[in-house]
Amino acid sequence: MFSWLHHVETGVRELAAIIPLEFFAFFGAFAEEVIAPIPSMLVMTTAGFFAQLEERTTFFLIWLVLLGNLGKLIGSFIYYMLGDKLEDAVIGRFGRYLGLAHADVERIGQKFSGSPWRDGTLLFLLRVIPFVPTILVSIAAGVVRIRIRVFLIASYAGNFCKDLFYAFAGYYGVRALRAFFLDVERIRFGVGILLTSLIIVGLIFLYIHRHRSLHLCRRLMTWIVRLPSQK
Template sequence: MLENLILHLKLLSEQIPVGLYALVGGFVEEIIAPIPSPLIMTTAGSLLRLQGQGIAALFLISFLAAIGKTLGSWIIYVVADKSEDLIMLRFGKFLGVTQQDVEKIGKRFDNTWKDDLLLVLLRAVPFVPGAPVAVVCGLIKLNPKRYLRSTLAGTFLRSLMFGFIGYNGLAAYQKIISGFNALETAGTILFVFLVLALLIWVYYLRKSGGIHAWVKKHFGKGNSRENK
């Protein structure tokens, strides 16, 4: 099924303008995580080269791809945000975590340009899967404006890099692209293990009666940073 979807995306690149392909493909790629990250922009970059278009066009389609990826990521963010409410209602007491505890953690990352830079880097690095980042940001209710602008900037850099690879000869970079896919898969697996470890750690804190004290100590008002 995934192979058929990838095939349809490749065929789509021959039927619509490259810019529209980058926009739509970026959106689909972000929503459906198993699709290899380099697929859309390496294809789009190679098409630009075949059409004889310059580097300026590469910047444009990278921005369009970033818009598509940001829209797709926003959907994941919203779903995670709403799911957090449901999870806290059903399992919050079991884990010993309140909705206020989670929101305090989110607010802790809403204060300085360093938080923006961190999120931009997470979205720009090729082997960091995008969906887990969106899920975490939604669960902790990271400020939506901060999330959107950082995601747009990071995915633009990521798209530009893959587009540049495609523009300069897709065949020559197949090994690099395969390496990115393997690293991204490893990143997703690592994320799952980290979530499981986090749940075990939270449950341990609950059993020891210290989870609220820990949240207050590390994410309370007295420990928050000033806005810059």
């Protein structure tokens, strides 16, 4: 089932061997974030491996991680904006079936994005944890409209910590960690499929039972709005 991982890994390694590592880290990390099937650990472990082959210093390795995370941040921001626009499109078209309007979603979003420190900490942790699907995190942040500055800083910091670990694992050739990362990647891929499937099934269920869903969504919205705001 996961034989595609081997083919992707082979292609990425072949690419890293023929282009400068700086370009590989930036554009590879960008593609890694935008294209879901590319394992999240592959680019940085590969960059670390080739940096060691070229006898580069650890400072150069950190520079690669900084560049790579800049590319990854751009990819994350694309999905953040997609989540922002998706909220407008979904509520505009299907909000009447759910008993929700744009103002309702904005009030709900304010409950989950009231404190920059709280939102930043949560987002940082979600970025650091290896098996959390990064695309869904970015889209969700856009839907609830977390402050852009908080999103960018927390995403970059969390991804940097995780990718620095990946890069050093590749640099020092820790095969056991590489095998562990591949297992984690399988979990992340499975979690992403599961969450996406649950969201789709939930939306279909709400649409089929839209008359009862109106009452349920209104009660849920009322409960969320009454939650104390985090300042």
